[in-house]
Amino acid sequence: MSRKVLLIEDEPNIAEAIRFLLTREGWQVETHGDGMDAVQVIQDAKPDLVILDVMLPGKNGMDILRDLRELEDMQNLPVLMLTARGQSRDREMAENAGVSRFMTKPFSNAEVLTAVRDLHAQASRL
Amino acid sequence: MATLNVLILVCLGYVVLLFGVAFAADRMAAAGRGKWLRSPLIYTLSLSIYCTAWTFYGAVGNAARSGLEFVTIYLGPTLVMVSWWWGLRKLVRIGRSQRVTSIADLISSRYGKSNTLAVCVTILAVLGGTPYIALQLQSITLSFSIFAEADPSGLYREGSSVFWVAAGLAMFAILFGTRNLDANERHHGVVTAIALESVVKLFALLAVGIFVVWGVAGGIGPMMDRIDASEIGQWNVDAGRWTTFIFLSAAAFVCLPRMFQVMVVENDDEGHLRTAAWAFPLYLLLMSLFVVPIAVIGLDLMPEGSNPDLFVLTVPLSQGNDWLAMLSFIGGFSSATSMVIVTAMALSTMVSNHLVMPIWLNMQEGSGSVSGDVRNIVLLARRVSIAVIMALGYFYYSLSGGGTALASIGLVAFAGISQILPALVGGLFWRGATRTGALVGLSVGFVLWIYTLLLPGMGAAWMPETVLQNGPFGLGWLRPQALFGIEGIDPMVHTVMWSMSLNTIAFCVASLLSFPSPLERLQGAQFVNVFDHSAAPRGWTGSVAQSEDLMIMTQRILGAGPAQEFFQSEAEQQGGRSRLPEPTPGFLERLERELSGSVGAATAHAMIGQIVGGSSVSVEDLLAVADESAQMLEYSSQLEVKSAELSRTARQLREANTKLTQVSEQKDSFLSQVSHELRTPMTSIRAFSEIMRDTQGLSAEEQTRYAAIIHDEALRLTRLLDDLLDLSVLESGQVNLNMGDDSLRSVLDRAVSSALAGTDQQLSVRRSLISERIPLHTDLDRLGQVFINLISNAQKYCDAAEPVLTISAHDVGGQVVIDFTDNGSGIPPEAQSMVFEKFARVGVDKVGGAGLGLAICREIMQRLGGEISYLPGQGGAAFRISLPLAYRQAAQ
Known part of the structure; x- marks a missing residue:
């Protein structure tokens, strides 16, 4: 069974690093760099996991997550959020918006891999 | 022959009697007994102080010299009493309701409580009154001297006797005239004493008359024959002089301070006037009854050259009737003393109230508040005033030498005091009369009186003969006794005609031209409508005249604008026939509601009730209420100002707070x-360095690529830190400018090559090298930094297929203006205001920069004294840099 992750990140270098990591883990990685149409892209791609940046052009990650959680079939989709702002207020906001895991940039690659594995395992159990 | 010593004894006895009567009357009044003290009879008799020694002795002298003309002095007051008693009643009513203390007070009160007017009237009264007092003293002296001639052995000294008489009269006036302060408390002692004196003088004159007719002439028949035979009996009337004298005596009867004192101030009951209206003319008739017989017999009996003014004394003496002569002397003495006492009292009230007290109060103002013991000060002022007035009379008498100069002074004084008449009568009956009018009229009359009558009468020392003959400075039409070239008139008639007519005209014209103050208008209404105001309440009805009062009152409370608006709208509702609405019940109710808003319901009702219905509230109370409300309004408007200030402060605080919040949010x-911006490149660096560390078997390509990414991101990080530091230095203002001189062209040359070095993108830069030959004196590196930033931006963001940047430079009015315009799609309008803000990156694409470049440019240009701005509507993105050339000159 092929696992698909959708990476929404506008920094091409970061996106490339994550793609490298997850591809080696056996994930099928799709990337998208714009916030504006992100919700639609997620709906269309039907990924097993979403990695979401916060500071995105067009629409920020918090709003995308909020809108996503309003959709019926997106309640349980695991979303790993990455932010470079790293203020405690952001973590709160993200939790209220329904985030599955929240990580601050810069992250260690091991952390990201662990988080992706955990989230996938939780989602598979359901 | 009666000895002089007996006379002096009788005199002293008489004075003691007067003291006794006055004392007893005061005691009785104080004890609440003695209703007869307030009887119409006493009132009428007290009015008889009109008949002074001048009348007592002078009437006979006058008759002996000028025939029947003396009658005019009696006719004036008689006419007033008989035909104008309603006017007097008004005067008395006003005097009582306004608690008037003197004629000066009345005039001042009528014209808005003007002390200036009061001072004028006081001075006029003192000027007219002093010679009059001297005249009384002279009459006493003359009558004394008659007895002294008859008794050379006596102890009589003319000068000293006058002094003692004056001192005694002053004492009497002080003792009985200044016992209490309130004008509403009457001087019963004085009034009773002068009533007694009136009886004495009438009795004395009648006794002499009866003696002359029946004792000397031998009955009425022979007397009539003798009168017919003499010149006096001839009906020889000079219409001008008669009219003038009747008018003068009538005017003086109303205006003289002493008459005002007994008639108005001492009046207990308006009803007394009804009695006086017939009793006083009767008294005058009796006084004049025997004047002609005494004069005729005197002329017959007495030797040529004897003074006819003293016939009343000398005729009985010559017939050996010493006791009658003594009675006659006492009569003359009574006339003189009563006049002097009341005049001194009346004048002292005026002097102390209108001259001394204002000055004293002014002096007090400087030294804190007025002490509680004003009463004693006022009393002291009055007593000193009495003494001073008596002293003035005494000195006037001494200086004038007691000669004939005094003889006509009575009429002169009448003419002077009559100048008050227009202001008085106008004030009583004409609401349009104003303070200015009164002042102007009074001044005109006063000056004319002095110039045409008083000064010429005082002799050549005061009015040189040449002025009398040719006028001042040779101006013939200004001759004192022939003003405007009208000659040949009797001086007295001349003066009265001109002064009274010009006084009246000036009064009317100035009144019409000037505007009264609210207090004046209210007092005017109070005076003119005194009977309406004190009439029984009539409910909410009234006349248009009352509407005017209501208007004035409303203006004081609501302010002129709103009051006029209200009245106008009411008048329009009523059909708009007149400017003011009729005071209908509906209107009054609405007005009351309107006023209630400002002063409260009870006060509003009382106010309207006062004006329309007549209530017990006095105008003063009303004005006090109005002033209070004005103060309240002022206070509340002050509060409004305060609260406006507070809310302004609060707003400022809110704004400051918002700003602080904004700053904090920023x-x-x-x-x-x-x-x-820091974490993003660090994320890449960390991620790829971990990949390179942890991943086995990376291809050489991959290794190179990832190392390059790490390198780029590290450079990005460095640039960002550089920019941040640069911006922080610029913003803190601690930047050191490194000034240098170069041409714009070479600065641009360096910037272009630096910005385009090491880039693969082909941005063509178009320049106009000729226009760039502008010398600059500035920080060349900083300016270059700005240029590089702009060129790099064009290179990064210009989205045209063949990007072109045009740089043009102009020298515009002392400024270098350099425009950087590219041919891309430009910056969207909504973002244009943001481009100079920090991290304000426009557009989706990230091309290296952190968004601090333009913010730094703005800071640099500010430090260089120039400006950078975005030029909208230029096709592509366009920035304008302007730099003052003056900066260069200033720096040198």
């Missing part, structure tokens, strides 16, 4: 931006 957002 700082937070800046920090979070900085954090983001």
